[in-house]
Amino acid sequence: MKTKRSLAVGVIGILAIVGLLGRTASAQAPSPAAAPAPATLACDNDPPPDTNQPRNPNLPPVQNPTATPINASLLTKGLPCAENVSPLGLFGDDGLANLQRGFDFYSWLTFLALNAPADGSRIDQAKPNTPTKWAQPSNFKQLLDVMREDGKASKWEDKKIVPPECLDQYNKLKGQVMVIEMIEESFNEPFKTGPLIDQQGNYAIFDILMNKSMFDYIQQHNLTIPVRSWSRCPGRSSTRPPRGKIFTRSTLWC
Numbered sequence: 219m220k221t222k223r224s225l226a227v228g229v230i231g232i233l234a235i236v237g238l239l240g241r242t243a244s245a246q247a248p249s250p251a252a253a254p255a256p257a258t259l260a261c262d263n264d265p266p267p268d269t270n271q272p273r274n275p276n277l278p279p280v281q282n283p284t285a286t287p288i289n290a291s292l293l294t295k296g297l298p299c300a301e302n303v304s305p306l307g308l309f310g311d312d313g314l315a316n317l318q319r320g321f322d323f324y325s326w327l328t329f330l331a332l333n334a335p336a337d338g339s340r341i342d343q344a345k346p347n348t349p350t351k352w353a354q355p356s357n358f359k360q361l362l363d364v365m366r367e368d369g370k371a372s373k374w375e376d377k378k379i380v381p382p383e384c385l386d387q388y389n390k391l392k393g394q395v396m397v398i399e400m401i402e403e404s405f406n407e408p409f410k411t412g413p414l415i416d417q418q419g420n421y422a423i424f425d426i427l428m429n430k431s432m433f434d435y436i437q438q439h440n441l442t443i444p445v446r447s448w449s450r451c452p453g454r455s456s457t458r459p460p461r462g463k464i465f466t467r468s469t470l471w472c
Contacts, residue, residue: 259331259357259429265298268323271306279306286323293340297331297429298324353396358427362399364436371437374430398425 267273269283285308286292303320305313332352334341351357355378363379364372380388380397388397398404404423405413414422428436436442 259351259354260296261299261429261431262296262331263300265295265300265302265324265327266292267302267304268320269304269307271304273302273304283307290340290342292327293330293334293342295327295331298327299431352427355393358429359433360397361426361428362401364428364433365442369442371440371442374433396425398423 266286268286269280270286271280271283272278283306301321301324303317303324305316307316307319309315309319330341333350335344336349336351336354359374360378363376366372366379378388378393378397381399384397388395400423404425405421407414416422
């Protein structure tokens, strides 16, 4: 298990004082305020496009399209769960370039939504070490907690399955830490090109998360195949998940 540098571990000492003074002080101490529930990561099925070009093919195209303004309203959008791109745009007749720009804009909106503070505030108001929405267990489920080795179905509300070697530290941190189980997909880049190492010699560790819509879809279609068995699958499934089902791959530096 990897604990991020940004996680501060607080050690609280509890002193039991027997006597009237201790009981009186305890009675007068205010109750600690309950921590606010993490903000949900809602889907936006009609995200803003990258230009003012109409997406409806029945409408006449704009002759001189303009880019969507980058302003504060984009910082509070939900997670774009549906693409909103067009082969018409700022690059004239170059449909591929227009689609690429639309995809890049879509990806940027996704980044903003995933990394928005978990307390519901705007991303431009985030402070150092602020927990993000993507890291909240209430918003995502780790892949290995769904594609279990025993092949059994799980429930969204199931608690994290923590390896025995990590359980003590996990409990000390009250579950406010991400547990990464080291399998090949945790460190190997796509196409098995090896690990990613930064200029400081740090290795990148990857994890795959899914939102509840994707989780429900996997359970309903009985797709809980253990990750280690993926390479032995006879073929690709013809079942395509509908819009709103999100997989995301996170990167942790160790």
